[in-house]
Amino acid sequence: MLFSNIIILDENLSVREGMYVGIKGNKIDYVGKEVPKEDYGEIYEGKGRLLMSGFFNSHAHTPMTLMRGYGENMALQSWLNDRIFPFEDKLMGDDVYFATLLGIAESLRYGIVSTTDMYYFCDRMAEAVLESGVKNNLGRGLTSFTDAELWDLQAYRESKYLFEQYNNKGGGRLKVDMSLHAEYTSNPKIVRQFSEFTKELGTRMHVHISETTDEHRDCKERHGKTPVAYFNDLGLLDSKTTAAHCVFVEGEDFDILAEKGVTVATCPVSNLKLASGVCNVPLLLKRQIPVAIGTDSVSSNNSLNYIEEMKFFSLVHKARYEDPTLITPKQTLYAATRAGALGQDRTDTGKLAVGFRADLIVLDISGPNMHPVHDLLNNVVYAASGSDVVLTMVDGRVLYRDGEFKTIDLEKVQYEVEKSRVRIIGEL
Amino acid sequence: MLFSNIIILDENLSVREGMYVGIKGNKIDYVGKEVPKEDYGEIYEGKGRLLMSGFFNSHAHTPMTLMRGYGENMALQSWLNDRIFPFEDKLMGDDVYFATLLGIAESLRYGIVSTTDMYYFCDRMAEAVLESGVKNNLGRGLTSFTDAELWDLQAYRESKYLFEQYNNKGGGRLKVDMSLHAEYTSNPKIVRQFSEFTKELGTRMHVHISETTDEHRDCKERHGKTPVAYFNDLGLLDSKTTAAHCVFVEGEDFDILAEKGVTVATCPVSNLKLASGVCNVPLLLKRQIPVAIGTDSVSSNNSLNYIEEMKFFSLVHKARYEDPTLITPKQTLYAATRAGALGQDRTDTGKLAVGFRADLIVLDISGPNMHPVHDLLNNVVYAASGSDVVLTMVDGRVLYRDGEFKTIDLEKVQYEVEKSRVRIIGEL
Numbered sequence: 001m002l003f004s005n006i007i008i009l010d011e012n013l014s015v016r017e018g019m020y021v022g023i024k025g026n027k028i029d030y031v032g033k034e035v036p037k038e039d040y041g042e043i044y045e046g047k048g049r050l051l052m053s054g055f056f057n058s059h060a061h062t063p064m065t066l067m068r069g070y071g072e073n074m075a076l077q078s079w080l081n082d083r084i085f086p087f088e089d090k091l092m093g094d095d096v097y098f099a100t101l102l103g104i105a106e107s108l109r110y111g112i113v114s115t116t117d118m119y120y121f122c123d124r125m126a127e128a129v130l131e132s133g134v135k136n137n138l139g140r141g142l143t144s145f146t147d148a149e150l151w152d153l154q155a156y157r158e159s160k161y162l163f164e165q166y167n168n169k170g171g172g173r174l175k176v177d178m179s180l181h182a183e184y185t186s187n188p189k190i191v192r193q194f195s196e197f198t199k200e201l202g203t204r205m206h207v208h209i210s211e212t213t214d215e216h217r218d219c220k221e222r223h224g225k226t227p228v229a230y231f232n233d234l235g236l237l238d239s240k241t242t243a244a245h246c247v248f249v250e251g252e253d254f255d256i257l258a259e260k261g262v263t264v265a266t267c268p269v270s271n272l273k274l275a276s277g278v279c280n281v282p283l284l285l286k287r288q289i290p291v292a293i294g295t296d297s298v299s300s301n302n303s304l305n306y307i308e309e310m311k312f313f314s315l316v317h318k319a320r321y322e323d324p325t326l327i328t329p330k331q332t333l334y335a336a337t338r339a340g341a342l343g344q345d346r347t348d349t350g351k352l353a354v355g356f357r358a359d360l361i362v363l364d365i366s367g368p369n370m371h372p373v374h375d376l377l378n379n380v381v382y383a384a385s386g387s388d389v390v391l392t393m394v395d396g397r398v399l400y401r402d403g404e405f406k407t408i409d410l411e412k413v414q415y416e417v418e419k420s421r422v423r424i425i426g427e428l
Numbered sequence: 429m430l431f432s433n434i435i436i437l438d439e440n441l442s443v444r445e446g447m448y449v450g451i452k453g454n455k456i457d458y459v460g461k462e463v464p465k466e467d468y469g470e471i472y473e474g475k476g477r478l479l480m481s482g483f484f485n486s487h488a489h490t491p492m493t494l495m496r497g498y499g500e501n502m503a504l505q506s507w508l509n510d511r512i513f514p515f516e517d518k519l520m521g522d523d524v525y526f527a528t529l530l531g532i533a534e535s536l537r538y539g540i541v542s543t544t545d546m547y548y549f550c551d552r553m554a555e556a557v558l559e560s561g562v563k564n565n566l567g568r569g570l571t572s573f574t575d576a577e578l579w580d581l582q583a584y585r586e587s588k589y590l591f592e593q594y595n596n597k598g599g600g601r602l603k604v605d606m607s608l609h610a611e612y613t614s615n616p617k618i619v620r621q622f623s624e625f626t627k628e629l630g631t632r633m634h635v636h637i638s639e640t641t642d643e644h645r646d647c648k649e650r651h652g653k654t655p656v657a658y659f660n661d662l663g664l665l666d667s668k669t670t671a672a673h674c675v676f677v678e679g680e681d682f683d684i685l686a687e688k689g690v691t692v693a694t695c696p697v698s699n700l701k702l703a704s705g706v707c708n709v710p711l712l713l714k715r716q717i718p719v720a721i722g723t724d725s726v727s728s729n730n731s732l733n734y735i736e737e738m739k740f741f742s743l744v745h746k747a748r749y750e751d752p753t754l755i756t757p758k759q760t761l762y763a764a765t766r767a768g769a770l771g772q773d774r775t776d777t778g779k780l781a782v783g784f785r786a787d788l789i790v791l792d793i794s795g796p797n798m799h800p801v802h803d804l805l806n807n808v809v810y811a812a813s814g815s816d817v818v819l820t821m822v823d824g825r826v827l828y829r830d831g832e833f834k835t836i837d838l839e840k841v842q843y844e845v846e847k848s849r850v851r852i853i854g855e856l
Contacts, residue, residue, distance in 0.1 A: 068799070069806030073753050106796040272743040273810075275752040302810035303797050308736055315700040316747075324703040325501050368534040369731050371496070371842045372849040378497030382701075382730035387815045414799045421800040 001398070002036070006046025007365070007376070009053070011353035013333050015376045021051055023358045026171065026395035031354050044391075048366030050376070052333075053351050054113030054359045054392060055306040056340020058265035059206075059244040059294025061119050062103035063096040066420060067299040076212065076274055084299060090424040096121035098416040100128035105408045106304045107134065108400035111361040111389035116242055116265065116294070116344055118179040118206055122158065126166045129174050132407045133399045135359070137242075137344045138162065139179025139206045142194060144186050150193035163201055173395060175203070175345065180236065182208040183219050183227045188234055195235035204240045204345055207231065210253075211245035212276050228253040237262055242343050244294060246284075247277040254287050263290040263343030268312040270296030278320040281313070285331065292340040293332075305386035310336055314381055329381040362391035429826070430464070434474025435793070435804070437481070439781035441761050443804045449479055451786045454599065454823035459782050472819075476794030478804070480761075481779050482541030482787045482820060483734040484768025486693035487634075487672040487722025489547045490531035491524040494848060495727040504640065504702055512727060518852040524549035526844040528556035533836045534732045535562065536828035539789040539817035544670055544693065544722070544772055546607040546634055550586065554594045557602050560835045561827045563787070565670075565772045566590065567607025567634045570622060572614050578621035591629055601823060603631070603773065608664065610636040611647045611655045616662055623663035632668045632773055635659065638681075639673035640704050656681040665690055670771050672722060674712075675705040682715050691718040691771030696740040698724030706748040709741070713759065720768040721760075733814035738764055742809055757809040790819035 003021040010016050010031070022030035022040040030036045064084075071083030096119070107115060114135030119125060122140045129136040140162055142155040150156050159178055167176040178198040180186060186194075198205050209227045210216045219227045228249055231237055237260040244265045249257065257264065266279040284291050293313050295304050310332050317326045341350025341359075349357040363384060370379050370388070392400040399406050431449040438444050438459070450458035450468040458464045499511030524547070535543060542563030547553060550568045557564040568590055570583040578584050587606055595604040606626040608614060614622075626633050637655045638644045647655045656677055659665055665688040672693045677685065685692065694707040712719050721741050723732050738760050745754045769778025769787075777785040791812060798807050798816070820828040827834050 066800065068802065068811060070802040072803065072806045072810070073756050075751075075753060079752070102796055102799060109796060269739075269743065272747040273752065275746045275750050275754075277747065277750075298811075302806065303813070305797065305813055308739070308813075311697075311736070312740075315697065318703040319700040319705065319744075322703050322705075324503060324507070324701065326703075328501050368530055368537060368838060368842070369733065371530060372494065372845050374496065374498040374849065374853075375500065378500045378730065382500070383496060383726075385731070385733055385736075385815045386813045410796060414796070417800050421802065425802075 001042045001044055002040035003044045003051050004046050006044070006049050006051045008051045008352055009333070011351040013330050013377070021352070023393070023396045026357055028352065028354055028356050028358050031352065044362070048364065049390070050363040050365045050380070051352065051360060052363070053337040053349070054361045054394070055111045055336050056292065056344060056350060057107065057112045057115040057295050057304065057306065058242060058263065058292035058340050058343050059267055059296055060115050060117050061297035062115060062117050063099040063119050063121070063125065064297035064299045065103040065106065066095060066099035066417060068302050070299065086428055087424060090427050091121065093121050093124045094416070095420040095424070097124040097128055098413050098420060100125045101132060101408055101413045102417050103298065103304065104128060104132045104134050105405050105410055105413065108392045108405065109389065110304050110306045110386045111392055112304060112306050113359040113361070113392065113394045114341070114344060114346065116177070116206060118181070120155070120158070122162050123165070126162070126169070126174060130170045133173070133394050133397055135173045135346070135394060137175045137177045137204065137206070138166070139177040141179045141181045142186070143181045144190045147187070147189070150190055150197065156194070163203065167203065171395065177204040177206045178239070179206040182215065183230060184215055191231065191234040191236055195238060198239045199235070204242065205236060206242045207236065207244070209243040209246050210248040211271075213248055216248035226250065226253050228256050232256045232260065240345065244296070245271065245276070245279065247271055247279045249280070254283065254289065257284070257289045258287045261290065263292050263339070265292050265294040265343065266313065267294045267296040268316050269309055270300040272312070272316065274300050278316050281317050282321055282326045290339050290343060291335050292343040293335050306336065307384050307386045307388070310381055329377040332381050333377065358393055358396040360393045361389050363388045364390045429470045429472055430468035431472045431479050432474050434472070434477050434479045436479045436780055437761065439779045441758050441805070449780070451821070451824045454785055456780065456782055456784050456786050459780065472790070476792065477818070478791040478793045478808070479780065479788060480791070481765040481777070482789045482822070483539045483764050484720065484772060484778060485535065485540045485543040485723050485732070485734065486670060486691065486720035486768045486771050487695055487724055488543050488545050489725035490543060490545050491527040491547050491549070491553065492725035492727045493531040493534065494523060494527040494845060496730050498727065514856055515852055518855050519549065521549050521552045522844070523848040523852070525552040525556055526841050526848060528553045529560060529836055529841045530845050531726065531732065532556060532560045532562050533833050533838055533841065536820045536833060537817065538732050538734045538814045539820050540732060540734050541787040541789070541820065541822045542769070542772060542774065544605070544634055546609070548583070548586070550590050551593070554590065554597070554602055558598045561601070561822050561825055563601045563774070563822060565603045565605045565632065565634070566594070567605040569607045569609045570614070571609045572618045575615070575617070578618055578625065584622070591631065595631065599823065605632040605634045606667070607634040610643065611658060612643050619659065619662040619664055623666060626667045627663070632670065633664055634670045635664065635672070637671040637674050638676040641676055644676035654678065654681050656684050660684045660688065668773065672724070673699065673704070673707065675699055675707045677708070682711065682717065685712070685717045686715045689718065691720050691767070693720050693722040693771065694741065695722045695724040696744050697737055698728040700740070700744065702728050706744050709745050710749055710754045718767050718771060719763050720771040721763050734764065735812050735814045735816070738809055757805040760809050761805065786821055786824040788821045789817050791816045792818045
């Protein structure tokens with residue numbers, strides 16, 4: 001495909017007008033002001049359109065689309081104990097498969113090209129990822145409430161199987177991470193053993209850290225240190241790590257996160273909705289700690305509207321730290337694209353430049369909400385609507401365009417998800 | 429028009445499926461489970477669609493669409509003094525006219541049927557409102573920095589002229605309110621005189637109150653009382669009043685607001701973006717003070733995406749007051765519709781019921797973001813996207829449908845707005 005006479009956000013997130021971008025195979029082959037000599041096939045007319053890197057969702061539990069809007073406006077523990085856990089207890093493989101496809105469809109509609117996911121029934125999630133053409137860093141969330149050894153845990157065996165079967169499948173689209181659920185759902189022995197195992201595999205770690213004030217305080221009471229320090233002392237952060245939330249990190253946590261190069265996946269909408277708090281992104285950025293953006297699950301969001309998530313990301317820190325100069329649109333877009341890609345060990349994507357993977361989106365910028373244009377970056381972050389995304393391409397393949405999903409039978413998926421929902425609600 | 433076999437949010441904001449809604453003239457003539465006998469003309473097929481009241485934008489400065497994205501990430505005073513005020517100084521009537529039309533187009537795209545507006549060049553705004561078919565409560569923002577009498581102020585003369593020429597024009601679509609800009613841009617004499625004048629006219633008052641901590645504190649230093657108490661003592665709140673922002677209202681302010689029945693127009697996005705703070709909506713609601721939702725201007729938002737605004741409204745209070753049970757979807761939708769209508773003295777609209785004005789919108793609820801449906805209200809507030817609005821009708825007339833504006837030549841408007849932008853930037 002040749003994107004013709006289109007505005008782009010280039011590799012420095014600078015706006016360049018009247019550009020030509022040629023895609024060959026799964027890569028960006030040409031970026032320039034001149035019409036390229038090579039024939040790239042279909043010509044995409046760029047008038048009133050913006051071409052840029054797709055978005056990277058750095059923390060999600062995609063199958064929880066099935067629980068969208070189920071159990072709302074409840075206190076966290078009663079929401080989990082009375083709604084989410086009993087519902088999850090009824091899940092079967094097909095439920096997870098179709099719910100994942102539904103989440104992938106929504107992701108594509110909103111310009112998400114790759115997601116860092118933590119859940120279970122991961123073989124069925126892998127299937128959905130591979131079939132649909134998106135990218136995913138998939139992890140089987142590991143918990144342990146007994147004094148069992150790591151290798152006796154079902155979640156360990158599944159993680160290992162998942163890695164052996166699926167890591168780097170789909171031409172590298174699917175990566176398998178190890179996922180420790182959290183400090184309060186495991187114990188030091190398991191953390192140490194799982195850290196060792198992850199280092200041996202040489203893959204990434206994905207973990208919830210300091211999402212709620214209770215979790216953070218309880219960890220300090222239990223172990224005499226913060227979750228970040230606790231995990232660091234047990235070797236967890238020796239593997240490249242994505243730490244979701246980090247709302248309550250404090251003091252030396254920032255030193256550790258910086259030293260270990262941990263990617264913090266902040267989830268502003270979910271953190272507001274569950275009344276958890278606001279992650280100190282300005283300080284993380286000041287300390288040059290990589291910050292990426294996650295939607296968290298649809299049960300606590302309740303959408304995968306990434307442009308909306310970027311707006312929340314941009315605004316909550318201004319308010320929380322009483323400074324409207326905090327978090328520029330460029331910082332937001334970097335977190336949404338390149339920082340997200342690097343936080344998935346995808347060094348070959350997350351920016352629009354020759355030689356990089358063609359993980360790209362097109363925004364329709366012709367609508368009334370995108371005019372006038374004093375500064376296009378301001379408009380993209382503060383004024384665009386999620387569904388201004390009109391094309392989503394992964395590895396050079398168009399997966400979504402103008403309301404149509406090329407690899408997903410949305411009607412069937414929605415039918416199956418509704419069937420799962422009705423069955424499970426009936427069983428509860 | 430007959431909406432056929434459609435899901436509706438009825439007058440109690442309850443979901444009812446398989447409904448028929450007939451529109452005759454500017455009113456809702458029929459709501460029922462049965463196909464009506466009467467012929468309502470065009471049949472609108474309701475499959476996968478939700479029909480509900482349109483949204484009421486309770487605080488805006490529509491012509492500031494012209495400054496969208498101009499001067500971002502700046503401290504409030506330097507943003508105003510170095511960007512907004514110099515830009516506004518260059519405005520001419522045509523600039524305001526076309527910028528208002530652009531804002532109206534964006535409003536219609538996002539399902540806003542009526543707006544409470546404060547600005548100047550209001551005759552040109554009135555023109556745009558009357559031509560485009562929307563509803564508006566229009567006020568000429570009045571300020572005074574001298575010891576002049578009210579009747580010597582240009583803004584007074586314009587307010588009076590506006591009321592005499594335009595109040596209740598367009599079959600009542602256009603209402604003219606009086607608008608005092610704020611405490612810090614006027615003085616007690618002017619407030620007293622303007623309060624008297626507004627009472628004589630019998631129209632509404634629209635005023636900014638306690639938007640920033642500086643404004644609130646300075647007022648207390650100057651007058652020994654909060655802005656709410658100050659305005660109340662000077663008689664301003666004796667007219668039906670819309671008070672925008674109210675971020676810092678405290679103590680007896682709540683008693684006064686409750687006693688006077690003041691509609692608080694909270695603007696969550698703008699308040700976050702300018703780092704002002706979060707209005708205490710849970711307490712306002714507990715005190716049964718009417719709460720409606722405003723976008724504020726596009727310069728501080730930067731969109732009129734009302735569904736996005738509802739999501740911010742729903743979430744910020746959960747986070748601010750650390751309680752995820754605060755602000756239910758029904759409370760949000762009531763604030764967005766009926767409370768907004770009442771805050772514009774439009775008792776005949778803001779809900780879907782027989783005899784009420786047909787100020788209605790249709791949401792496409794067939795997308796992946798709106799499935800599954802555990803509770804449709806949760807999905808509308810937490811998961812819908814602004815542009816899921818596919819039809820906006822005002823007084824029974826379809827003004828927006830599937831991307832098309834029936835009364836606005838969007839291409840010409842965008843061309844003219846861009847021309848204004850270039851001219852003004854050139855003059856600065």
